[in-house]
Every structure is written in C-alpha cells, then in structure tokens.
Amino acid sequence: MESLKKNSQFQKVYKKGQSKASKYLVVYWLDNKDNSSANRYGITVSKKIGNAVVRNKVKRRIKEILRKWDDNNYIKLNLDIVIIARKPVVNLNYHQIKSDLKSLLYRCSLIKG
Known part of the structure; x- marks a missing residue:
C-alpha cells in the first residue's frame, strides 16, 4: 500500500x-496512469477533530x-484516493468506520465486482 505524501x-x-x-467521510479519487497498477492513499484528519491522539487513532483505523x-x-487499481475524516467520525468504532467507508467506496464505484 503506497501513500500520497x-x-x-x-x-x-x-x-x-x-x-x-x-456524514463521516469524504472520498476524492483520480485515475493515475503512471502508477504501476498500485493504489496510492492519502488520509486527512483536521485539527478540528481532536488532539493528536484522537487524530492518529482515526488515521490508524482507516489505514488498517x-x-x-x-x-x-x-478496490480497483491505478487510483489515487484521498480520504478526509469529518468531525462526527470520532464517535465511531472500527466496524462503523469500515461500514461507512465501504458504502462510500461502493457509491463511488471503486469496489470490484
């Protein structure tokens, strides 16, 4: 898994x-042709969401x-994907974040099958 830096x-x-x-996440995506068939991910968590401990916890969950x-x-290949966490995400556990992200990626047609 590569990341946008x-x-x-x-x-x-x-x-x-x-x-x-x-309500909890925003997903931006872009086809990346010059990217050897691997997806690159960027995760953004604003300081408005909480202190460093809270922000890193949200990032770790999304990364996992x-x-x-x-x-x-x-997930489909050759994409650059940026995920932005919104403030209400701090109230969710791992499985709720996973469910919300899955439905969002499905709506974006980024999930295979």
Missing part, C-alpha cells in the same frame, strides 16, 4: 478528481481498513 499530489487529486461524501482491502484486491 506531497501536497502537490493531494492538490492534484482535489482539483482533477471526483468526490463523494457521507484500506490495507486489508488493498491486500485482497478489493
């Missing part, structure tokens, strides 16, 4: 990509969900 990579996905949102799905080829 530079601000320019995030900005490219925001400007040229598509997006969908739920994406890692499992990426290992099982659950």
Whole structure:
C-alpha cells in the first residue's frame, strides 16, 4: 500500500478528481496512469477533530481498513484516493468506520465486482 505524501499530489487529486461524501467521510479519487497498477492513499484528519491522539487513532483505523482491502484486491487499481475524516467520525468504532467507508467506496464505484 503506497501513500500520497506531497501536497502537490493531494492538490492534484482535489482539483482533477471526483468526490463523494457521507456524514463521516469524504472520498476524492483520480485515475493515475503512471502508477504501476498500485493504489496510492492519502488520509486527512483536521485539527478540528481532536488532539493528536484522537487524530492518529482515526488515521490508524482507516489505514488498517484500506490495507486489508488493498491486500485482497478489493478496490480497483491505478487510483489515487484521498480520504478526509469529518468531525462526527470520532464517535465511531472500527466496524462503523469500515461500514461507512465501504458504502462510500461502493457509491463511488471503486469496489470490484
């Protein structure tokens, strides 16, 4: 699982990509042709959500969900995906975040099958 690291990579996905949102998460995605068939992920959690401990907890949960799905080829390939957490996400547990992310990716047509 590769990650988006530079601000320019995030900005490219925001400007040229598509997006969908739920109450808890926002997903931006963009086809990436020059990316050797691996997806790249970026996770954004604003300071408005909470202190560093809370933000890192949310990021770790989302990363773990994406890692499992990426290992099982659950998500379509050659994509740059940015996930933004919204404030109400702090009240969710791992399984609720997983369910919300799954339904959001399904609405974006990013899930195989």
